[in-house]
Amino acid sequence: MGWPLRMFQEEGFYFVTSRCFQGRLLLRPSVEVNEVVGGVLARAVQQNAGNVRQHAFTFASNHFHLLVWARGAALAGFMQYVRANLSRKVGRLVDWSGGFWERRY
Template sequence: MGWPLRMFQEEGYYFVTSRCYQGRLLLRPSVEMNEVVGGVLARAVQQSAGSVRLHAFTFASNHFHLLVWARGAALASFMQYLRANLSRKVGRLVDWSGGFWERLVSFTQQNGLRLLEVGATRPICPSCAAAIEGAGAVPVTPLKVP
């Protein structure tokens, strides 16, 4: 599998959305869920050491939105920590062991959306480029050199 699809700028604001696999209701609210989500989110912000600032967030049963300010590539490591820990801890809570988060290309194909261009912060593998092109988009990131 290639590198995760992501882009960043020197510093700025981002509106981030992440959806559960197949739109499943894995984040249904409960006292335990709220504690897990709040704890993981707080720890992710704390670990960013000021390079990511959380301005607003909302969690629904099958997705979440964040409004963050981030410096450089800090958003990528923040999201990696957040999504990995949410999937592990929430997965245990709701007894889910499969894939937890939706991927960009599969989401657009399943929902009748059209991708135009996809970029990443690092070179992508040929199979990722093929998946992007297969979705009707143009990969704007160079390919990894083998």
């Protein structure tokens, strides 16, 4: 029997990394992409107020890192919102359809 995919603490800090599909440069910085990223992150934190706090983030052209504090399994919903909305909105900007992220974060 293997390890569980994710082990959630009652509450704690998480360092999260997510990579674009095949390492493609879909998150290349531009004014529009930066606005989308900032808006999606702000909305995700607002929706999870009290359960998720974002402390730091960095976005490169093909991946991102987040340092978040989360309570229980709130991280899963937070990441679902972030990844889904980034793929939808940034995908439109860069004219990309299909899978946007690698399978796991």
